[in-house]
Amino acid sequence: MGIRIVSTRPFSDQKPGTSGLRKKVTAFRQPHYLENFVQSIFDSIAAPKGATLVLGGDGRYYNREAIQIILKMAAANGIGRVLLGRGGILSTPAASCVIRKYQTFGGIILSASHNPGGPDGDFGIKYNTGNGGPAPEKVTEAIFARSKTIVEYRMLDAADVAFDAVGETSLGNMKVQVFDPVSDYAELMESLFDFAAIRNLLAAGDIAQPDAQTSCTEMSPLRPFPQSAGYASNVSGARFHIKFDAMHAVNGPYAKEILERRLGAPAGSVINAVPLVDFGGGHPDPNLTYAHDLVEIMYGAEAPDFGAASDGDGDRNMILGQRFFVTPSDSLAVLAANATLAPGYEQGLAGVARSMPTSAAVDRVAQALNIPCYETPTGWKFFGNLMDAGKVTLCGEESFGTGSDHVREKDGLWAVLFWLNILAARRLSVESIVREHWAKYGRNVYSRYDYEGLPTEAAQGVMQHLKNNFATLAGAQFGKYTVKYCDDFSYTDPVDGSVSTGQGVRIIFTDGSRIVFRLSGTGTEGATLRVYLEAFEADVVCHHLDAQVALADLIGIALQISELKLRTGREQPTVIT
Numbered sequence: 201m202g203i204r205i206v207s208t209r210p211f212s213d214q215k216p217g218t219s220g221l222r223k224k225v226t227a228f229r230q231p232h233y234l235e236n237f238v239q240s241i242f243d244s245i246a247a248p249k250g251a252t253l254v255l256g257g258d259g260r261y262y263n264r265e266a267i268q269i270i271l272k273m274a275a276a277n278g279i280g281r282v283l284l285g286r287g288g289i290l291s292t293p294a295a296s297c298v299i300r301k302y303q304t305f306g307g308i309i310l311s312a313s314h315n316p317g318g319p320d321g322d323f324g325i326k327y328n329t330g331n332g333g334p335a336p337e338k339v340t341e342a343i344f345a346r347s348k349t350i351v352e353y354r355m356l357d358a359a360d361v362a363f364d365a366v367g368e369t370s371l372g373n374m375k376v377q378v379f380d381p382v383s384d385y386a387e388l389m390e391s392l393f394d395f396a397a398i399r400n401l402l403a404a405g406d407i408a409q410p411d412a413q414t415s416c417t418e419m420s421p422l423r424p425f426p427q428s429a430g431y432a433s434n435v436s437g438a439r440f441h442i443k444f445d446a447m448h449a450v451n452g453p454y455a456k457e458i459l460e461r462r463l464g465a466p467a468g469s470v471i472n473a474v475p476l477v478d479f480g481g482g483h484p485d486p487n488l489t490y491a492h493d494l495v496e497i498m499y500g501a502e503a504p505d506f507g508a509a510s511d512g513d514g515d516r517n518m519i520l521g522q523r524f525f526v527t528p529s530d531s532l533a534v535l536a537a538n539a540t541l542a543p544g545y546e547q548g549l550a551g552v553a554r555s556m557p558t559s560a561a562v563d564r565v566a567q568a569l570n571i572p573c574y575e576t577p578t579g580w581k582f583f584g585n586l587m588d589a590g591k592v593t594l595c596g597e598e599s600f601g602t603g604s605d606h607v608r609e610k611d612g613l614w615a616v617l618f619w620l621n622i623l624a625a626r627r628l629s630v631e632s633i634v635r636e637h638w639a640k641y642g643r644n645v646y647s648r649y650d651y652e653g654l655p656t657e658a659a660q661g662v663m664q665h666l667k668n669n670f671a672t673l674a675g676a677q678f679g680k681y682t683v684k685y686c687d688d689f690s691y692t693d694p695v696d697g698s699v700s701t702g703q704g705v706r707i708i709f710t711d712g713s714r715i716v717f718r719l720s721g722t723g724t725e726g727a728t729l730r731v732y733l734e735a736f737e738a739d740v741v742c743h744h745l746d747a748q749v750a751l752a753d754l755i756g757i758a759l760q761i762s763e764l765k766l767r768t769g770r771e772q773p774t775v776i777t
């Protein structure tokens with residue numbers, strides 16, 4: 201088996217985005233495309249000879265082929281051992297867990313997260329460092345710089361490796377150790393949460409009626425409160441029903457093992473549990489639009505008590521109660537407020553962090569707990585330094601991402617187990633817990649509008665137009681809202697002092713309400729413009745439950761000041777979350 205040095209030419213578009221390099225499968229299948237990027241990783245990370253790397257992916261189309269290429273290139277680049285998830289499967293949080301547990305030099309994760317898969321879908325590759333987290337910007341910049349000058353890559357001439365059974369094989373001088381992708385992760389979850397209490401909840405499910413004091417006088421026709429039909433079935437001794445939608449993505453095997461086998465949820469509690477290369481043709485993104493199988497069940501007549509879904513690579517989560525949607529920003533705040541109920545967090549939280557566009561709901565909890573709250577740019581990589589320095593325990597993003605310092609990635613199933621632990625301890629419905637939270641802290645009503653696949657120039661034009669108008673916007677009045685200030689968000693990392701600029705336009709109003717405009721860094725077609733809307737409501741008892749109604753004024757202001765319709769020709773967003 202010899203090492204082949206292959207001549208190549210650089211591609212100009214290998215700049216890692218919010219979360220690694222994401223492109224169409226067709227782009228990755230161009231000759232040398234994946235190889236160039238992988239060699240750029242090896243050239244930039246300078247792993248010592250014999251180093252160990254973790255490897256795996258979300259099982260999407262091209263996962264297995266990419267793994268063969270990466271293994272042969274790793275062997276040719278002096279890597280000593282690769283820990284590979286069986287079948288090439290490894291969720292993003294499990295990869296982070298394994299990198300940390302076995303103290304490997306780093307890991308390569310193959311995923312385009314929530315983007316669709318299949319031959320015409322998306323693929324992605326991301327490097328994580330030894331702390332288990334996404335490579336920081338200085339590393340991704342180095343990889344990008346290398347990709348622009350690369351002239352050759354190294355590849356071992358060898359037969360393909362079999363990786364569908366646990367065991368160890370050799371590839372040249374390198375060992376490939378195929379491991380069960382679920383067990384280390386499941387063990388970590390058992391160390392953080394009270395599995396006995398959750399088992400009990402799932403077996404008995406004795407949840408209380410909602411507290412009358414937190415009830416709302418104006419009810420949404422969709423989400424009746426306080427007495428929904430579902431509550432009647434939750435008499436003492438009745439089973440607490442859950443549904444978890446794995447969306448034909450990587451978390452299926454994890455959820456089956458943890459929720460059904462270890463926690464005793466009845467078979468069938470996990471749906472769409474088999475990972476498929478094209479996610480069954482769906483968009484593996486856990487939100488009200490794309491997780492429609494689950495949404496239909498949770499808003500149906502016989503709705504279970506708790507519903508959840510996760511995305512392609514298992515790091516995102518959506519939490520639902522009976523006919524009740526928990527916004528990710530609220531979910532983070534609820535977890536922070538109730539954290540000490542879970543054994544892994546009973547010592548309390550060092551601090552919390554959220555991405556800038558995420559609502560300030562968690563800020564209010566941090567204030568009450570008297571712990572610091574950090575506001576970072578979008579993308580998980582910014583949380584790593586804060587966690588490594590012991591400054592924060594919990595963090596989250598509005599984009600259905602929640603996590604803690606147990607790993608250095610967001611973690612979908614972790615969030616689900618945290619909620620189940622809280623429900624087991626408090627014996628209240630999901631809706632009651634959230635309402636009680638709003639009654640105590642106020643409510644940050646929140647929604648995000650995504651305009652996907654815009655012509656790049658039009659999207660950039662909207663952003664530029666907003667920036668050009670900062671001076672005239674400051675102090676301007678729109679109905680009950682007065683602009684306090686506007687800026688283009690920049691962040692100075694409190695740990696290493698690195699500065700990230702141009703992270704999104706913020707229009708902040710005097711009452712704390714906000715409109716944020718940002719261009720996505722994960723899309724693969726044209727540009728995606730995200731508009732984030734947040735209105736603070738101190739009095740939750742008597743305001744309208746429907747976020748879209750509560751945010752109508754802010755939406756109008758956002759469209760007006762951005763000239764979005766005029767500049768993009770779009771009347772409606774593609775997705776509202």
Ligand code: G1P
Binds near residue numbers: 313580719721
């Ligand atoms: C999106 C989300 C962001 C998340 C990222 C990776 O990035 O908005 O919060 O960290 O996916 O899951 P964006 O497309 O907005 O750059």
Ligand code: ZN
Binds near residue numbers: 514
């Ligand atoms: Zn993801």
